Amino acid sequence: MAMIRIENLRKSFGDFVAVQNSSFAIEDGEFFCLLGLSGCGKTTTLRMIAGLELPTSGHIFLGRDEVTAKRASQRDIAFVFQLFALYPHMNVRANIGFPLKCEGRPRGEIRGRVEETARILHIEHLLDKSISGLSSGDRQRVALGRAIVRRPAACTIAWARPRSMSLMISSRPCPWPTRSRL
Ligand SMILES: Nc1ncnc2c1ncn2[C@@H]1O[C@H](COP(=O)(O)OP(=O)(O)OP(=O)(O)O)[C@@H](O)[C@H]1O
Ligand SMILES: [Mg+2]
Numbered sequence: 001m002a003m004i005r006i007e008n009l010r011k012s013f014g015d016f017v018a019v020q021n022s023s024f025a026i027e028d029g030e031f032f033c034l035l036g037l038s039g040c041g042k043t044t045t046l047r048m049i050a051g052l053e054l055p056t057s058g059h060i061f062l063g064r065d066e067v068t069a070k071r072a073s074q075r076d077i078a079f080v081f082q083l084f085a086l087y088p089h090m091n092v093r094a095n096i097g098f099p100l101k102c103e104g105r106p107r108g109e110i111r112g113r114v115e116e117t118a119r120i121l122h123i124e125h126l127l128d129k130s131i132s133g134l135s136s137g138d139r140q141r142v143a144l145g146r147a148i149v150r151r152p153a154a155c156t157i158a159w160a161r162p163r164s165m166s167l168m169i170s171s172r173p174c175p176w177p178t179r180s181r182l
Helices: 042-050 092-102 107-120 136-148 163-169
Strands: 002-013 016-027 030-035 057-062 077-080 154-157 176-181
Touching: 002 042, 016 030, 016 042, 030 042, 042 077, 042 154, 077 136, 092 107, 092 136, 107 136, 136 154
Parallel strands: 077 154
Antiparallel strands: 002 016, 002 057, 030 176
């Protein structure tokens, strides 16, 4: 069964149609990318999946449940913003551990899970550094760490496309799904 299923999803802002009849399914454990020109609706699609934007029409399923009208807080989905949205006054360790702190997890558990997440992302050496000194790529990893440390059912990542992909997508005006297995 697909972990995330989108059926005929559509989003309008007034007269402007940002996403038109989008349908796709993402399997459990799959790494799935939406590629497309700037403005074609990738982030809007992710925001609807995460519950940050309500669709104008269409359906979103997480596992067996239809979540189309559910709030973001009622969906077990993490969202990594395009501009990272890290907390500049906290170091890397505190940024990654923040969702667990909000859940009231014990300090020892937070420490262990933050270090496990940092190992997965190869950023253990950055844990005690401040955000301001990090490269853009390292900030992306920290933002991803903060999203996955909670072990959500799914994670949506709204990153600008890498430069190397721009030629691949230059002739495709619509969001174009590409997939691989984790
Ligand atoms: N809240 C909004 N109100 C009005 N228009 C919006 C709103 N959000 C997005 N749009 C418009 O919807 C279209 C799709 O935007 P979206 O951010 O999904 O594009 P994108 O594919 O993620 O682009 P990029 O590659 O630049 O990140 C754009 O034309 C954008 O201006
Ligand atoms: Mg975008």
